[in-house]
Amino acid sequence: MLTTVIINDCRDANAMGRQMTRVASLLGSQVIPVGVQDDLEAAGCLVDALDALGGRGETLVLLNVAPRNGPAKKWPNGSPFGYFYYCHTLVISSIDGLALSLAKKMGWLTQVRLLDIPTVVEKMVAQGAIDEADAGLIENSQFRSFDILPYAASYLKNSLLGLTRFGKFPLKEIPDPPKAVWYIDCFGNAKTTLLLEDVKLSDNGVIELKIGPFLYYPRLADVPDDGMAAMVTGSSGIRSKRFLEIVVRGVQGGGAAEKLGLEVGQIIL
Numbered sequence: 001m002l003t004t005v006i007i008n009d010c011r012d013a014n015a016m017g018r019q020m021t022r023v024a025s026l027l028g029s030q031v032i033p034v035g036v037q038d039d040l041e042a043a044g045c046l047v048d049a050l051d052a053l054g055g056r057g058e059t060l061v062l063l064n065v066a067p068r069n070g071p072a073k074k075w076p077n078g079s080p081f082g083y084f085y086y087c088h089t090l091v092i093s094s095i096d097g098l099a100l101s102l103a104k105k106m107g108w109l110t111q112v113r114l115l116d117i118p119t120v121v122e123k124m125v126a127q128g129a130i131d132e133a134d135a136g137l138i139e140n141s142q143f144r145s146f147d148i149l150p151y152a153a154s155y156l157k158n159s160l161l162g163l164t165r166f167g168k169f170p171l172k173e174i175p176d177p178p179k180a181v182w183y184i185d186c187f188g189n190a191k192t193t194l195l196l197e198d199v200k201l202s203d204n205g206v207i208e209l210k211i212g213p214f215l216y217y218p219r220l221a222d223v224p225d226d227g228m229a230a231m232v233t234g235s236s237g238i239r240s241k242r243f244l245e246i247v248v249r250g251v252q253g254g255g256a257a258e259k260l261g262l263e264v265g266q267i268i269l
Helices: 015-025 039-053 070-074 101-106 117-125 132-139 149-157 253-262
Strands: 004-010 031-036 059-064 081-086 089-094 112-115 181-184 190-192 207-210 214-219 230-238 241-247
Touching: 004 015, 004 039, 015 031, 015 059, 015 149, 031 039, 031 214, 039 059, 039 089, 039 101, 039 181, 039 230, 059 149, 070 214, 081 149, 089 149, 117 149, 241 253
Parallel strands: 004 031, 004 059, 059 089, 214 230
Antiparallel strands: 081 089, 081 112, 181 190, 190 241, 207 214, 230 241
């Protein structure tokens, strides 16, 4: 059975429920929702989703996290979409902002193809997948994760569009990720965009960050229960590349994030 992961900042029950229902009905897929607050969180969750899926066949990720205000107004109706494969997993994603920055950082994102929505819609109408009225709604949709992505995913999975003739999106246009916190989990651990190879580890095992020095431990289990913040190689990431996390053990409450006042997007190096 097809498994589809939806990563989206339209994460309230109504918006996510509508997306999940349409994807399930169109693709006959089981759907896993991942609600995020911004494109940096989405970037990390994309890497984690691909790690969990393992590159196996019959897997799909739909990611759309892209603002339409400010600089995003350069696009006629929100960020364009692109697609790529990680092993056998198809990923369709908005390409504006940081959404693909951590996939690029991991080194295996070598090509992103643009998804030309007008052409997709034209072919869907010609093949009877949607009618003219639905096509008209798509052009100016304010909810493209619902009106566009599920249909595009259905056609890409079924190889009906010949979409490989669309243009490539230059990887240099995907920004490098900030050296920052990308997620704070329910224990208050702060997942960062840093890998161990990105930092300098002193002879006495200390990593110097903008927010202070931290002792490094390979595993969370190695961190003393003394309430002192430390850095560990966390579980998030893919294959041998795992993101560093800032953690605290031996305290009650909000963990490292509360103790240090950390927030998603905060620059730490």
